[in-house]
Amino acid sequence: MAKKTINDFKQMVEKGEKIVWLTAYDYLTAKMQEKAGVDMILVGDSLGMVSLGYDTTFPVTMDDMVRHCQAVRRGAPNTFIVGDMPYMSYQKSDEEAIANAGRLVKEAGVDSIKLEGGGELIARRVKAIQQAGILVFGHIGLTPQFMGQIGGYRAQGRSAAAAMKLVEEAKAIEEAGAFAILVEGVPAAVGKAITEKAGIPILGIGAGSYTHGQLLIYADMVGMYDNFTPKFVKKYASVGEVLTKAFKDYTEEVRKGQFPDDNEHTYKMSEAEVKEFL
Ligand code: KIV
Ligand code: NA
Known part of the structure; x- marks a missing residue:
């Protein structure tokens, strides 16, 4: 099957077809996911926990991301790949953000990059990277790179005020030029409101069933990562056992x-x- 493009994802949304997304970090896993027919693969900075054994995503470097995006690209040459921008690879300046996003495209052949946050600074970075010609995936809600401010790994947008703030953040990131947004760890009502108001594909992980598509961390859904399992994970296999x-x-x-x-x-x-x- 031919690799999907931004146009295919827009059409899927129009037709009400769900977009299927999983994380992968290595060649073998990517190969199996392409064979299974997923629509997109995310090389997430969850790499830090799943493959490198860190407690958080903070230590993950650009070199880590480039290396693992390359491996995933080799395993899934015909699948749309999103590569995560690791902590402090885009926060400092537009120039650095563009250069680092460019590395993932140029050195690893990803189709899109993803960065976390919904504030003003992040919107500026989304705009800058987008204007450099790169497809930008937004990511709001439970954003692990903001863990200190969030105060732990917990669902976001559970009060009316917090929910309204997330809807506004989604709008801001869309207006900044993101071609799609991932919403993580929010009540279904919030996932639904963001999806209904958006003019771009909204993907969800732990954001209920109303989003245009679903993401899971592959190591969670096959029962390999057992340090911690969030409520929204369904276990499809016991590969670890x-x-x-x-x-x-x-x-x-x-x-x-x-x-x-x-x-x-x-x-x-x-x-x-x-x-x-x-
Ligand atoms: O790094 C990652 O895998 C992610 C998902 C958990 C949302 O960003
Ligand atoms: Na991530």
Whole structure:
């Protein structure tokens, strides 16, 4: 199937077809997701937790993002890829934001970049990057790079005032030139209001069923990341258990001398060669 474009996503929204989105961080996972037919892949800075073992997304660097976006691109050459801008790669200046967004496009071949926040400064960066010719994905609501100000990993927009602020932020980011927005960790009513008022695709993660599409962190939905599981995650498989069992079985078999099997897993030499050799 041909790689989808911004026009395909607009059409999907018009037809009421849901946009399917998952995160991936490596070649193998991206390859399976392309085979499964997802519409988009996000190389999120959740990379920090899922693949690199940090507690937060803060330590993730541009070099980390470039390297993992490249791997995902190699695994999914025909899928629309969004690459996250890591912490402090776009906050400082328009120039730095454009240069770093450009690296993800130029060095890793992503189709779009995503950055967090709905305030004035972020709107300026969205505009600058967009004007440089790059598709910008906004991200509002529960934005992990604002964790200190949010005061923890918790749903946003649960009061009428906070909900109204999020609707305004979505408008501001759309007006700044984002081609789509991800809304994370908000009540369904807020996801719905933002979606109905928007003129661009609104994707949701933990934002209810009314958004134009859904995102999940792949390691959550296949049961691999068990440090913490948010309420909005549905577990479609227990891959972590399957892998752990395989590692355990292998460990036992090697220790007992049951693996490798002398016939099934072993290279052979002719009797004559063995004789001469020994
Ligand atoms: O980094 C990421 O994977 C994300 C999603 C969790 C929204 O931004
Ligand atoms: Na992210």
